[in-house]
Amino acid sequence: MQEVASINSIAMYFAAAILAATAVQAAVYDDGYETVNSPTQPVQVRMSYQGSNAMMVSWNTFSQIAQPTVKYGLLPNLLLQTASSSDSSTYPTSLTYNNHVKLSNLLPGTTYYYLPQGGNETKPYSFTTSKQTGNMDPFTVAVVVDMGTFGPLGLSTTTGVGAANPLRPGEQTTIQSISQQLSSFDFMVHPGDLSYADAWLKEEIQQYLPNTTRVMNPTVYEHINNAFFDELMNITAYKPYMVSPGNHEANCDNGGTTDKSIGVKYTEAICPVGQTNFTGFRNRFRMPSAQSGGLENFW
Ligand SMILES: *[C@@H]1O[C@H](CO)[C@@H](O)[C@H](O)[C@H]1NC(C)=O
Numbered sequence: 161m162q163e164v165a166s167i168n169s170i171a172m173y174f175a176a177a178i179l180a181a182t183a184v185q186a187a188v189y190d191d192g193y194e195t196v197n198s199p200t201q202p203v204q205v206r207m208s209y210q211g212s213n214a215m216m217v218s219w220n221t222f223s224q225i226a227q228p229t230v231k232y233g234l235l236p237n238l239l240l241q242t243a244s245s246s247d248s249s250t251y252p253t254s255l256t257y258n259n260h261v262k263l264s265n266l267l268p269g270t271t272y273y274y275l276p277q278g279g280n281e282t283k284p285y286s287f288t289t290s291k292q293t294g295n296m297d298p299f300t301v302a303v304v305v306d307m308g309t310f311g312p313l314g315l316s317t318t319t320g321v322g323a324a325n326p327l328r329p330g331e332q333t334t335i336q337s338i339s340q341q342l343s344s345f346d347f348m349v350h351p352g353d354l355s356y357a358d359a360w361l362k363e364e365i366q367q368y369l370p371n372t373t374r375v376m377n378p379t380v381y382e383h384i385n386n387a388f389f390d391e392l393m394n395i396t397a398y399k400p401y402m403v404s405p406g407n408h409e410a411n412c413d414n415g416g417t418t419d420k421s422i423g424v425k426y427t428e429a430i431c432p433v434g435q436t437n438f439t440g441f442r443n444r445f446r447m448p449s450a451q452s453g454g455l456e457n458f459w
């Protein structure tokens with residue numbers, strides 16, 4: 161009898177341990193490159209102006225959200241207002257969902273605090289709406305072009321075979337530098353060539369990404385995109401990020417990449433559905449296109 165009891169308590173002990181482990185595992189989501197608290201934790205938080213009375217708040221999640229929601233308010237500890245949408249969508253090969261919520265009826269030239277739902281952050285992000293249309297006061301804009309991913313998937317202190325110009329040890333990245341000067345500008349414009357995810361094949365040919373193969377392309381390309389917009393969050397969660405398309409947004413092929421070691425020139429034909437025709441760019445952003453008579457994000 162006693163033996164049975166002790167076996168039972170051992171079994172219960174293991175059951176409890178397994179339950180605890182499962183609970184921890186269920187809470188964390190790891191897509192192979194990044195670990196988040198849950199598949200609905202906001203990543204890649206960014207915003208865009210929608211006139212002087214509105215702001216689009218966008219973020220990605222690893223699973224779909226039924227009703228993307230943003231809490232916001234005029235004081236950081238009083239996010240009493242909420243805005244929601246049903247705009248949580250993905251596209252073939254994407255590893256995440258793009259969520260977009262428009263905050264309307266805002267005051268012009270006013271600072272708001274906000275948090276997208278689903279995160280564990282307690283300190284809200286903030287933004288300042290644009291000045292009233294017609295206000296002729298000067299404004300300051302940070303402009304970046306041709307800015308790609310920094311770190312192990314992009315520009316770092318090492319290079320692949322045959323590549324040049326790494327970051328010097330201790331050197332700041334452009335993203336770090338801009339994020340330390342947030343108070344000196346109103347918004348950031350990035351008119352094309354975002355992330356350089358389309359450099360994935362070149363990086364592989366140069367053996368910069370040693371543990372990936374061309375077969376893994378769809379994942380590698382998307383991971384580089386995700387890494388870039390994660391890095392950018394220290395800026396884009398606080399300053400509107402206005403983008404337009406460049407050639408590097410077009411498809412996964414970077415205008416044709418040659419592997420000299422095997423004498424093969426790759427073309428757009430290697431790009432799967434989801435990595436052609438500006439698909440990522442069209443899904444990731446909601447620029448004020450309607451207001452400017454544009455098509456989708458081509459505004
Ligand atoms: C949110 O979760 C991360 C990862 O588990 C943790 O490092 C961080 O401290 C948490 N933040 C808060 C405010 O709880």
Ligand SMILES: *[C@@H]1O[C@H](CO)[C@@H](O)[C@H](O)[C@H]1NC(C)=O
Nearest residue numbers: 312313367368369370371372
């Ligand atoms: C690549 O894989 C090898 C073997 O698993 C491992 O030792 C190495 O750290 C990996 N390199 C990178 C950059 O992940």
Ligand SMILES: *[C@@H]1O[C@H](CO)[C@@H](O)[C@H](O)[C@H]1NC(C)=O
Nearest residue numbers: 335336339390391392393394
């Ligand atoms: C973002 O800011 C935090 C806090 O200052 C810092 O620890 C982190 O390294 C920054 N991220 C990047 C990509 O610069």
Ligand SMILES: *[C@@H]1O[C@H](CO)[C@@H](O)[C@H](O)[C@H]1NC(C)=O
Nearest residue numbers: 436437438439442455456458
């Ligand atoms: C590319 O996307 C645009 C905008 O949605 C669409 O009008 C066009 O038909 C697409 N072209 C191709 C080749 O899929």
